[in-house]
Amino acid sequence: MIRLPGGQGPGASGFPRRSASPSRPQSNPVQGRGTRGLDARSFAIRSIVVALILALVTAVALGKLAWIQLFQGQATAEAATRSRTVPHTLKAQRGRILDANGMILAQSVERYTIVGSPKAAADFIPVDCTKQTEGNCHAINGKPVGATGPAAVARILAPTLGMNQMELGAKLVGSNSYVVLKKDVTPQVKRAIDKLGLAGVISAELSNQRSYPHRDLMGSLLGGVDANGKGVAGIEYMEDAALTGKDGYEVYQQGMYGQQIPGTESKSQPPVDGKDVRLTIDGDVQWYVQKALADGKAKYHAGWVMAVVQEPSAGRIIALADTESKAAGSAEAKMNPPLVVTQTFEPGSIGKTITLSGMLQEGTRQMTDKFTVPDRIKVDGQEYHDATEHGPERWTMAGILQNSSNVGMVMASDKYTDQQRYEYLTKFGIGQSSGLGLQGESKGLLTPPSAWDRRTRNTVLFGQGYATNAIQLTNAVATIANKGVRNQQSLIKSVSDEDGKPGQSPSSQATRVIDEQVAAQVMNGMESVADKFKNVAAVDGYRVASKTGTAEVAGQDGRLTSIISDWVGVIPADNPRFVVTVVMKDPQGTFGGLTAGPVFAQIGEFLMQKYELPPSAPRTDAIPVQW
Incomplete structure (x- = not known):
């Protein structure tokens, strides 16, 4: 028997059997091929569009790049360099x-x-x-x-x-x-x-x-x-x-x-x-002065102590110190100028050196003029008295200065006018800025004669009725020590030039205030003052010319309950090298000669040793203080 492909045998009629299942519609092969073609064409079109866009973007980018490289390359590079280049201080x-x-x-x-x-x-x-x-x-x-x-x-x-x-x-x-x-x-x-x-x-x-x-x-x-x-x-x-x-x-x-x-x-x-x-300040002197002031404050239980050391010949300040100094660079130092600059006070009897200088210069008095001086006097209804009680004393003008007699100064000033009193205080720098340029410096207080009452016109003769600071007071006495010539004080010795080399020292402005002969006579009288205190304020081997002062000042309650005690000394007196001022507030011992004087002597001794100055020649020309 012949078997057909598919493994099916022939039926009875010899033909293949029909399936008993329902019939299914058959697809159209031509129609299927058409749908798939449309999809492919759509995808192709989209791809082409995207490709064209990408090509266009690329072309633009390449064109821009080419433009930048060919025409803006240098400018762009420079801009980039500028953005990276910065100044640094x-x-x-x-x-x-x-x-x-x-x-x-x-x-x-x-x-x-x-x-x-x-x-x-x-x-x-x-x-x-x-x-x-x-x-x-x-x-x-x-x-x-x-x-x-x-x-x-x-x-x-x-x-x-x-x-x-x-x-x-x-x-x-x-x-x-x-x-x-x-x-x-x-x-x-x-x-x-x-x-x-x-x-x-x-x-x-x-x-x-x-x-x-x-x-x-x-x-x-x-x-x-x-x-x-x-x-x-x-x-x-x-x-x-x-x-x-x-x-x-x-x-x-x-x-x-x-x-x-x-x-x-x-x-x-x-x-x-x-x-x-x-x-101009010598650090060694400054250190020693600060130590001496601290010792003096402790010894005399003073509220504060200040000092100035100056060379009279040039106006240079060698030391400027007080017991209230703060650490350099600290907030306290920035907020508090030196007390020696800001603090003003009545100088007391030290002011008599200015009065005596003026009277001698104007010819109203001579150092040998003779007076019989009681311990109190009444003028224009105002009473004036000396610091201590005494009977009538036979003093010369030099003796009035030596014994610091307020009464004697009032008696001697009968021909010394109010205008002259004011002019000489001004000439010696009272009530004026020192010119140092320091922050917080007070120029003190000196009113014109037109503002003086009957009492003030006489109290200014012995250092009351006006206020000064230690810097002014030092230069006033330095003027006498410098043969009557007042120098501009200085703190700056030199400022280096561009090469770092010290420049020239600032030139000192000098003004003659009194004649050299007058200055010598006042110095002579001041030596007699120092002789009186030689047991407490002497410097062995050296002559000293000095003046003491004591004045009442306002205390914390606003009343005259505080005391200022001061001393200004010139050393050596026969060849003035230094003027030293010491000022104390409320020391136990009160009088300037007994409190500020010993501190001056301590400083003066150090100065003589440090600068190795030769001892003084003996004094032989003292003006008589009594008659």
């Missing part, structure tokens, strides 16, 4: 303040502000030293850092900065490019940071910190500077223009984290440091 150092011998009293020391970039710290990944043998790598005690980002920077940097690791890491978190981590870092620490391999994340900015090596030496006089390094008090303020330098600059390209790109420096201007200012 090079800080100038503030000048130094020196004493007369070159000892540094104030200087700016090199310090750095350590700055971090939180933005750069976020991307920081330390380099493992075990995997890199060349270049910078990072390790802590020889071990991997074990962190990334701000935590890693903090772990590496904290030990060198001496900061808490957690606090430092917190400062480095954020998106800023600048945060101050620590100020006033020494150069040694800065150099150690440079070796940590944190460039671009950590940088250092140069700053100048003002340093006062001898903070308690004339602290209030030196004053201080503010946070920007500008003088705000004392010498720092007075000489700020000279001390302040001019910042320079450096222009270079920087990387994305602010680091300098090597070899890109385009322009620079070096800074010009401030000038050095040298004072």
Whole structure:
């Protein structure tokens, strides 16, 4: 039997069997091929469109690139360079303040502000030293850092900065490019940071910190500077223009984290440091005077003590001190000028030297004029008395000065007019600024004769009824010691030039106030005053010309309950080198000769030893004090 394909046998009729299942519609092969063709064409069209768009974008981009490269390349490169090129300030150092011998009293020391970039710290990944043998790598005690980002920077940097690791890491978190981590870092620490391999994340900015090596030496006089390094008090303020330098600059390209790109420096201007200012003050003398004042305050239980030491021949101030001085650079020093500058007082009997000078110069009196002087007198209804009770004394004009008689000065002034009294006080500098330029200086108080009442016109003869300060009073007596010529006082010896060499000392303005012969006679009388106190205020081997003073001043209750005791001495009297003024408030012992006088002697002895001055010749020309 023949088997047909498909494995079906023939039926009875010999034809294949029909299936009993229902018939199914047959697909149209032509219709199927048409649908698939439409889909293919649509996809092709979309592909072509996308390709055309991409081609167009590419063409535009290439065209723009070609345009930039061919026509704008230089301008674009220049713009990119400009965006990376920034100026950086090079800080100038503030000048130094020196004493007369070159000892540094104030200087700016090199310090750095350590700055971090939180933005750069976020991307920081330390380099493992075990995997890199060349270049910078990072390790802590020889071990991997074990962190990334701000935590890693903090772990590496904290030990060198001496900061808490957690606090430092917190400062480095954020998106800023600048945060101050620590100020006033020494150069040694800065150099150690440079070796940590944190460039671009950590940088250092140069700053100048003002340093006062001898903070308690004339602290209030030196004053201080503010946070920007500008003088705000004392010498720092007075000489700020000279001390302040001019910042320079450096222009270079920087990387994305602010680091300098090597070899890109385009322009620079070096800074010009401030000038050095040298004072007339001798630091050794200043130190000793401050010690003597402190000792005197403790010994006599005074409220405060102040002193001035001046060279009469040139007006140079060698020491300017008080017991209220603050540490240089401190807030107290910036807010409180020296007491010796601000405090005014009635000079008391020291003012008699000015009165005597005026009367001798005007010819109304001679040093040998004779008087019989009681201990009290009444003039124009006003009574005046001496400090101690005494019977009638036969004193010359020199004797009136030696015994500091208020009554004798009133008696001797019968031909000395009110206008003359005022003019000579003015000529000697009373009621006028010293011209030193110090902050807070009071010029005192001197009213014109038209404002004087019947009592004031006579009290001004013996140092009451007007107010002065220790600087003015010192120069008044220095005028007598300088043969009648008044010099402009000075605190500045020199200011260095641009090469750092000391410049010339400022020229001293000189004005003759009294004749040389008159000055010599007043000095003679002042030597007799010193002779009277030789048991408490002498300087062995040296002649001294001096005058004491005691005056009532207003106390805290506003009434005349306080006492000012003062002493001005010239040493050596036969060859004046120094004038020393000592002023005390409320000392136990009251009188200036018994309190301020011994402090003067202590200072005078030191001056003679320090400057090795030869002993004085014996005195042979004393004007008689009695008749």
